[in-house]
Amino acid sequence: MKSRHLAGRDCNLSIILNTHSAGGSRVMSIDVGTHLKNVRVMYGLSQRELAKRAGVTNGTISLIEQNRVSPSISSLKKVLDGIPMSLAEFFTLDVQSDPQVFYGREELTDIGDGDVSLRLVAAKRPNRAMAIMHERYSAGADTGEDMLSHKGEEGGIVLSGKVELTVGGQSRVLGPGDAYYFSSTVPHRFRNLGPEPCEIISASTPPTF
Numbered sequence: 001m002k003s004r005h006l007a008g009r010d011c012n013l014s015i016i017l018n019t020h021s022a023g024g025s026r027v028m029s030i031d032v033g034t035h036l037k038n039v040r041v042m043y044g045l046s047q048r049e050l051a052k053r054a055g056v057t058n059g060t061i062s063l064i065e066q067n068r069v070s071p072s073i074s075s076l077k078k079v080l081d082g083i084p085m086s087l088a089e090f091f092t093l094d095v096q097s098d099p100q101v102f103y104g105r106e107e108l109t110d111i112g113d114g115d116v117s118l119r120l121v122a123a124k125r126p127n128r129a130m131a132i133m134h135e136r137y138s139a140g141a142d143t144g145e146d147m148l149s150h151k152g153e154e155g156g157i158v159l160s161g162k163v164e165l166t167v168g169g170q171s172r173v174l175g176p177g178d179a180y181y182f183s184s185t186v187p188h189r190f191r192n193l194g195p196e197p198c199e200i201i202s203a204s205t206p207p208t209f
Contacts (some may be wrong), residue, residue, distance in 0.1 A: 014055030030091060032076070033067035039090065040065075042099060043083055043127075085127075099125065108134065111209050115141035116190075120209055131207035135200040137163060137192040147187035154204035155181035161198030164191045184208075 006181070040050050040061075047061045054061075056079060061165040064079070071079070073087070080090055103121055103203070112118035113140035122128055157179045164173050166189045167182045173193070174180065182188065184204060192198045 027064070030042075031067065032071070033065045035090070036061075036076075036079070037065040039085065039093065045083070050082050052078070052082075054079045056082075089127075093126065112136075116143065118209070123209075129209055130203055130205040131209050132203045133201070133209075135190075135202055137161070137190060137198045137200075139192060139195050139197060142191045143189050145189075147189045148182050148184075150189045150208050152184045152206050152208070153182070153202055153203060154184050155179065156200045156202030159199040159201060161192065161196045162194045163198040163200065164193050165189070166191075 040047070045053075047065070048058050051058045053063045061067075061079065064071050064076075076090075077087055080087065082167055085093075100122070106121035108121060109123035110117055110119050111123070112135075117134075117136040119134040119136075121132040121134075158174045158176055160176045161177055162173055164171060167180075168186045168188075
């Protein structure tokens, strides 16, 4: 999206966008009401919940989605703050098709390295709020002496093999069926000290991958 031609900061959103490609400019109109409804549904919000978050009435959301009113830029921004989402994200987000729900094993993205495989679910999903991974540690694999630390929380369940997990000053060897949950800000380390690979299903939020 190159530019938006608007009469002023608070003009009504009968939006026309100019996009540029190799063949020149083309004009495309945006159905703000329908687009807002699609975005709201994609984020799993009811009209009531979005209105509460944005500090507006239910009727305001309903009227915008029905295209019975054309909101000003500032009014739309206030509504989008309840998601939250920027104006730029709103106008560039493609919600024509339903978000992918199911993923085959070949669609998981391996973001690991060497002896540690980290297969991430929904790597390309926009505004993903968590990271779910199928982790595999080969025999002797180690996340490193420099322990990991980042914002958020994480947890997981060991599927097979054994792994030594160190969290701060605590350390324990976990086997199949054992689980963990901790604040990711606490320095932590995973080591497979056994002769067999270890597999874990983990989740963390907010996502760091």
